[in-house]
Amino acid sequence: MPTSVCTAKASYKKIPGVLELNDSNLQWTQDGRKAPSVRVPLTDAASLFCSKEGATQVRLKLGLFSDDNGHNFTFISPQAVAYSEREKFKKELTTIISRNRTAAENAAKPPVTALNASNPPTPKAATTVSPSRASSSRAASVSSDTGATPIIPGNDPASDFRLRKTVLLNNSELAALHRELVIGGQITESEFWEGREHLLYAQVASEQQHKGKPGQLVDPRPEAVEGGEVKIRITPQLVHDIFDEYPVVAKAYSDNVPQKLSEEDFWRRYFQSKLFNAHRASIRSSATQHVMKEDPIFDKYLEKDDDELEPRRQRDIDIDLLLDLAATREDHEETGNEQDITMQAGKQKGALPLIRKFNEHSERLLNSALGEGPSHKRRRIDESDYETIDLDDLHDPEASIGIALEMQDRQRYFEGRMTNASTDASQETLDIKEIIQNTNAELQQWASSLAQLKIERKPGDAALLSMTQNVAARLDVKSKRNDIPDGLFRQMRTCQTAANEFLRQFWTATYPPITEGPSLTTPAQRAAKASKMIGYLSKTSEKVAAIVQTAQQQGADPARVDVAMKPVLDAVERALVFHRNKKTSRS
Amino acid sequence: MMDTLCVVIDLSVKHWQRSATASDQPLSLPAFLIQLVAFLNAYSAGSSDNALAVFAAFPGKSLMLYSSTDTQPQSTTVSGPNSYPPFQLLDDAVVSSIIHHLESLSDSEQEAPCPLVGALTKALCFINRLTLDHNTNTSNAEGLDPIALPDPRVLILSVSPDITSSYIPIMNSIFSAQKLKVTIDACQLSGPDSVFLQQAAHLTGGSYLYLERRDALLQHLTMTFLPSPSVRGAIAVPTQDKVDFRAACFCHKNIVDIGFVCSVCLSIFCQPVPVCSTCRTKFPMKTLQRLNASRPPAQPRPAPIGTNGVSKANGSSYGTPA
Numbered sequence: 043m044p045t046s047v048c049t050a051k052a053s054y055k056k057i058p059g060v061l062e063l064n065d066s067n068l069q070w071t072q073d074g075r076k077a078p079s080v081r082v083p084l085t086d087a088a089s090l091f092c093s094k095e096g097a098t099q100v101r102l103k104l105g106l107f108s109d110d111n112g113h114n115f116t117f118i119s120p121q122a123v124a125y126s127e128r129e130k131f132k133k134e135l136t137t138i139i140s141r142n143r144t145a146a147e148n149a150a151k152p153p154v155t156a157l158n159a160s161n162p163p164t165p166k167a168a169t170t171v172s173p174s175r176a177s178s179s180r181a182a183s184v185s186s187d188t189g190a191t192p193i194i195p196g197n198d199p200a201s202d203f204r205l206r207k208t209v210l211l212n213n214s215e216l217a218a219l220h221r222e223l224v225i226g227g228q229i230t231e232s233e234f235w236e237g238r239e240h241l242l243y244a245q246v247a248s249e250q251q252h253k254g255k256p257g258q259l260v261d262p263r264p265e266a267v268e269g270g271e272v273k274i275r276i277t278p279q280l281v282h283d284i285f286d287e288y289p290v291v292a293k294a295y296s297d298n299v300p301q302k303l304s305e306e307d308f309w310r311r312y313f314q315s316k317l318f319n320a321h322r323a324s325i326r327s328s329a330t331q332h333v334m335k336e337d338p339i340f341d342k343y344l345e346k347d348d349d350e351l352e353p354r355r356q357r358d359i360d361i362d363l364l365l366d367l368a369a370t371r372e373d374h375e376e377t378g379n380e381q382d383i384t385m386q387a388g389k390q391k392g393a394l395p396l397i398r399k400f401n402e403h404s405e406r407l408l409n410s411a412l413g414e415g416p417s418h419k420r421r422r423i424d425e426s427d428y429e430t431i432d433l434d435d436l437h438d439p440e441a442s443i444g445i446a447l448e449m450q451d452r453q454r455y456f457e458g459r460m461t462n463a464s465t466d467a468s469q470e471t472l473d474i475k476e477i478i479q480n481t482n483a484e485l486q487q488w489a490s491s492l493a494q495l496k497i498e499r500k501p502g503d504a505a506l507l508s509m510t511q512n513v514a515a516r517l518d519v520k521s522k523r524n525d526i527p528d529g530l531f532r533q534m535r536t537c538q539t540a541a542n543e544f545l546r547q548f549w550t551a552t553y554p555p556i557t558e559g560p561s562l563t564t565p566a567q568r569a570a571k572a573s574k575m576i577g578y579l580s581k582t583s584e585k586v587a588a589i590v591q592t593a594q595q596q597g598a599d600p601a602r603v604d605v606a607m608k609p610v611l612d613a614v615e616r617a618l619v620f621h622r623n624k625k626t627s628r629s
Numbered sequence: 630m631m632d633t634l635c636v637v638i639d640l641s642v643k644h645w646q647r648s649a650t651a652s653d654q655p656l657s658l659p660a661f662l663i664q665l666v667a668f669l670n671a672y673s674a675g676s677s678d679n680a681l682a683v684f685a686a687f688p689g690k691s692l693m694l695y696s697s698t699d700t701q702p703q704s705t706t707v708s709g710p711n712s713y714p715p716f717q718l719l720d721d722a723v724v725s726s727i728i729h730h731l732e733s734l735s736d737s738e739q740e741a742p743c744p745l746v747g748a749l750t751k752a753l754c755f756i757n758r759l760t761l762d763h764n765t766n767t768s769n770a771e772g773l774d775p776i777a778l779p780d781p782r783v784l785i786l787s788v789s790p791d792i793t794s795s796y797i798p799i800m801n802s803i804f805s806a807q808k809l810k811v812t813i814d815a816c817q818l819s820g821p822d823s824v825f826l827q828q829a830a831h832l833t834g835g836s837y838l839y840l841e842r843r844d845a846l847l848q849h850l851t852m853t854f855l856p857s858p859s860v861r862g863a864i865a866v867p868t869q870d871k872v873d874f875r876a877a878c879f880c881h882k883n884i885v886d887i888g889f890v891c892s893v894c895l896s897i898f899c900q901p902v903p904v905c906s907t908c909r910t911k912f913p914m915k916t917l918q919r920l921n922a923s924r925p926p927a928q929p930r931p932a933p934i935g936t937n938g939v940s941k942a943n944g945s946s947y948g949t950p951a
Binding site for chain 2: 474475477478481482484485486488489491492493495497498501502504505506508509512513515516517552553
């Protein structure tokens, strides 16, 4: 049973209920009901929004990775209580969200995580972050993960249990099967997972793979523009992103808050400043430009627009000679392509800062993912460079030695049927010449026979009827709706998944094990397991019969249930016959 | 709406004779041709833009009999008062060239099987040529990816059973047709159902019809094969309910439900083999044992597995079932 972290009274879609946060889910239960009607796995939580302090309703909105609209909850306790409750939820959820967002989970936290969205940034933490530090420490956080030792399922019971739980949480169908069979006591936990090891391995692999930084450029958008008022909602996440993207804002924050400006003032003035305008991710600023005010504090941090011909921030990385198009320009003056006059660097001055900003942003993203590469010394072209320009694709494909399919004795396959056909033909010897003569003689009169052509009514009608039936049969299938009642349908599904699981267990126990090396179970155990499964399987037909009976009671067409369950019964029958034959052949 | 139809006629003399002498609803070649000609006229009457080509598979050779895109030599026969010259031209070209080619069959050719697949390939080539012309005549002249013709279609009228040696060419034609977005319709006029044509129609989204009432051929043709694929959304045409996809194993030519397929050359076997007889690939022992174990124990018992993967001849390592 998951332990509850915090609970509060909250309404969802105007229906009162209880909001509960436990260690795996955020769930909301309508008053008077037992099962939660909203359940969000915490791993799905992507963002959090809160209503303003002082608003009449205390709201909390949770955005999901799978669904941007998310869920809206309103705390319905008296306002003071509601606030404290919400703060509690907010605190827990921001931690979870930031955990979901940050790539590293168990690696050593780099200093930059002090800026984690979970705790509102303190001036102290912010001062430690300079641009170069930020990117290098992020790089470290990624690379350190790759060195983590992989967890191998089956070695550590604790982590094994955790893995199984995660797999089941992520896969509701499997979880239902697990509930039915293992918790229902029909098969053991280890039997259930036998043959499903790949799911655990995949889980381990996906846990070790970390999500990189999202590539979106920070661009706070005003929510409402009314009479020149710009309203921007500031979330802890936004603050974190802004500091990360524009270290100069972090510096301004640490210089001025809280001595010179309160936090609220800081943000109000920032969003009105020229500095903010310089940080916008587009040039759609004509409207907001009027709002801009001179600001003695922020203008200090303003940098000149980066719209000179040369970018302010020079790329210090030595470009790989093989990628540098300019490197060989002088060799191609006469023969090479003419210079493209339509593309001139800096032709549109206003776009330059933006383009450069995008480039820097992309570079930062790449660096955070790749890690800061070793600084290249200017290299000389040596032998190895020539090897790298030797591209496979440029080699003559004719020269490649594929695996030639040398069909041995191709005719052999066809002869079998050919001989059938030829023996068939030899039964009657035909005088082809005569046939041709007769046919041609008849054909000479084609014009007159065409004039006399008419369709006999009876066979025409019969053909029409049979073809109409053919079409109607298909139409019938298309127009039929699925009118099996939900409950019955669920029963059918459960019956089928259970039978499938028993079949899987039976066949894995029957067939030689796939895994190399000594298998975990002895042949005797396997045989015992197989006959146990046969025991379960032999009850399948009774179960299906019961379902058919229920169908009759509920007014559904039992024949359709029969048809639907037929494949399962066939498969079960096959296993039963197989088992019986095997027993008899042994005794 | 422009339409392109290539009709492929099977002119196997032997099998037509069989069809004409069948005890149940005989259909002779002349009777068939008259109804076919009526169908072709109906198709041409649909729109003056409709392109039509007729291909025939004679014993030992395949030929194009008629194409609406090529200029035809003026008809020599005097058209009667009741005839429409374009139809007359078409009918005359088709029938008289059939007469001519049947007459000129040499003795050695008469016994040869009909290369239906050859005619089909020619039809596909013809459609491909039209596609190229179509592209050069339109704005897509320089386009790298040719625009497909609207609704190109091949109709195969077959009377002879499948020639198994043409399985691979048939399959290749089907794949080319898919690539050209050509629909293949097929009609088996007599004899057993054609597995290959069923698959051809199924894989290209066409319609396969086994002629049930041979005395109502024209009814079948107009109802099933006159509507072009584009209007079949509105006018449903009959087609086969089920397609036989089963394959014959290479080793014994049995039709198998479960086959064992070579992972290298895709040859099909009815039992696990240590070495593929087609491409000589050797399979690991372990795989063989697993595969053998999956087969019903009516055959010799699968060899039990030791932990080191070496098979043992006796079953002593098996436990007794509970």
